[in-house]
Amino acid sequence: xxxxxxxxxxxxxxxxxxxxxxxxxxxxxxxxxxxxxxxxxxxxxxxxxxxxxxxxxxxxxxxxxxxxxxxxxxxxxxxxxxxxxxxxxxxxxxxxxxxxxxxxxxxxxxxxxxxxxxxxxxxxxxxxxxxxxxxxxxxxxxxxxxxxxxxxxxxxxxxxxxxxxxxxxxxxxxxxxxxxxxxxxxxxxxxxxxxxxxxxxxxxxxxxxxxxxxxxxxxxxxxxxxxxxxxxxxxxxxxxxxxxxxxxxxxxxxxxxxxxxxxxxxxxxxxxxxxxxxxxxxxxxxxxxxxxxxxxxxxxxxxxxxxxxxxxxxxxxxxxxxxxxxxxxxxxxxxxxxxxxxxxxxxxxxxxxxxxxxxxxxxxxxxxxxxxxxxxxxxxxxxxxxxxxxxxxxxxxxxxxxxxxxxxxxx
Numbered sequence: 001x002x003x004x005x006x007x008x009x010x011x012x013x014x015x016x017x018x019x020x021x022x023x024x025x026x027x028x029x030x031x032x033x034x035x036x037x038x039x040x041x042x043x044x045x046x047x048x049x050x051x052x053x054x055x056x057x058x059x060x061x062x063x064x065x066x067x068x069x070x071x072x073x074x075x076x077x078x079x080x081x082x083x084x085x086x087x088x089x090x091x092x093x094x095x096x097x098x099x100x101x102x103x104x105x106x107x108x109x110x111x112x113x114x115x116x117x118x119x120x121x122x123x124x125x126x127x128x129x130x131x132x133x134x135x136x137x138x139x140x141x142x143x144x145x146x147x148x149x150x151x152x153x154x155x156x157x158x159x160x161x162x163x164x165x166x167x168x169x170x171x172x173x174x175x176x177x178x179x180x181x182x183x184x185x186x187x188x189x190x191x192x193x194x195x196x197x198x199x200x201x202x203x204x205x206x207x208x209x210x211x212x213x214x215x216x217x218x219x220x221x222x223x224x225x226x227x228x229x230x231x232x233x234x235x236x237x238x239x240x241x242x243x244x245x246x247x248x249x250x251x252x253x254x255x256x257x258x259x260x261x262x263x264x265x266x267x268x269x270x271x272x273x274x275x276x277x278x279x280x281x282x283x284x285x286x287x288x289x290x291x292x293x294x295x296x297x298x299x300x301x302x303x304x305x306x307x308x309x310x311x312x313x314x315x316x317x318x319x320x321x322x323x324x325x326x327x328x329x330x331x332x333x334x335x336x337x338x339x340x341x342x343x344x345x346x347x348x349x350x351x352x353x354x355x356x357x358x359x360x361x362x363x364x365x366x367x368x369x370x371x372x373x374x375x376x377x378x379x380x381x382x383x384x385x386x387x388x389x390x391x392x393x394x395x396x397x398x399x400x401x402x403x404x405x406x407x408x409x410x411x
Contacts, residue, residue: 009147079158086119142159226390
């Protein structure tokens with residue numbers, strides 16, 4: 001099984017890198033070459049409305065007319081889901097590229113895991129017929145997560161709960177061994193290709209010894225962030241249902257794109273795209289943003305996340321949640337200057353990501369990774385406790401399909 005695990009990890013990283021590269025090329029065309037050719041200011045706010053509306057129309061046409069119809073709606077699937085049909089993958093890949101390049105507030109994580117899972121299941125079924133489909137699914141997901149975050153640690157944290165629930169005589173390490181092999185192969189390969197989870201913060205390191213006041217204030221920020229994100233979680237199914245009443249994906253994706261454009265007009269370029277580069281920009285220029293500006297950014301981005309996820313665009317919700325958490329943490333620091341900025345940002349990311357992803361391990365990992373400071377881990381392990389009590393019984397940010405409101409593109 002080690003050979004299939006290595007191969008799946010490498011192929012998962014290559015597929016992620018390829019989609020990111022294609023989306024990056026198209027992004028350059030839409031946001032630089034095209035406006036320059038037309039004599040338009042690329043920074044003009046009205047151009048944001050044009051591009052996002054056009055992106056929504058293009059995505060709607062793919063969902064409506066192209067075979068496969070963009071695969072399963074990302075709003076209805078978990079990060080790790082059953083493999084989709086191979087016939088759906090071309091349309092899914094096209095929709096993802098259009099969304100990433102057009103500035104839609106979604107990340108690549110759900111669709112790229114779906115694509116890699118389907119391809120891996122088909123490949124292994126031909127080469128190693130005795131390998132169970134469930135094992136291939138775990139290997140593909142772990143390889144992709146390792147590539148997404150540039151380290152197998154992320155996959156180990158995500159899958160600890162998954163494999164621990166499987167009752168066998170094996171130790172936890174034995175259960176995690178093959179997913180870790182795939183994740184390590186994915187992370188090494190994406191590093192070789194020049195991709196991965198790279199956020200350069202430049203923040204001052206947190207104190208070597210946590211102060212009780214820091215923990216108390218950090219818990220306030222994390223709990224406030226979690227409660228704020230829960231508002232979006234509760235509104236999400238209502239917005240999703242409202243879009244689906246339009247029936248035709250050209251209508252609901254097109255209108256969704258227009259709304260995203262208007263939100264981008266209000267929030268500016270910083271509120272567009274999946275959010276990783278924008279998180280680095282926010283942190284690097286932290287002194288340039290007032291509390292009022294940060295509040296607007298937070299409100300615009302979380303609204304954009306709900307609209308994008310509900311309007312038929314295919315993408316993940318974790319990366320935009322990280323950006324929202326960064327802005328929320330900076331807002332907390334602006335309102336409560338007594339808490340160090342690095343800890344405030346980590347707490348904001350912790351609270352938002354915990355609510356959206358509903359995974360404490362990955363929330364802790366991303367909160368530490370985003371500030372690049374391991375010394376915040378100790379306080380965060382205490383701060384996460386009250387935040388988890390807030391979200392543990394709340395609904396998840398996943399739509400449960402209702403009979404009678406099925407996506408018409410899915411039959």
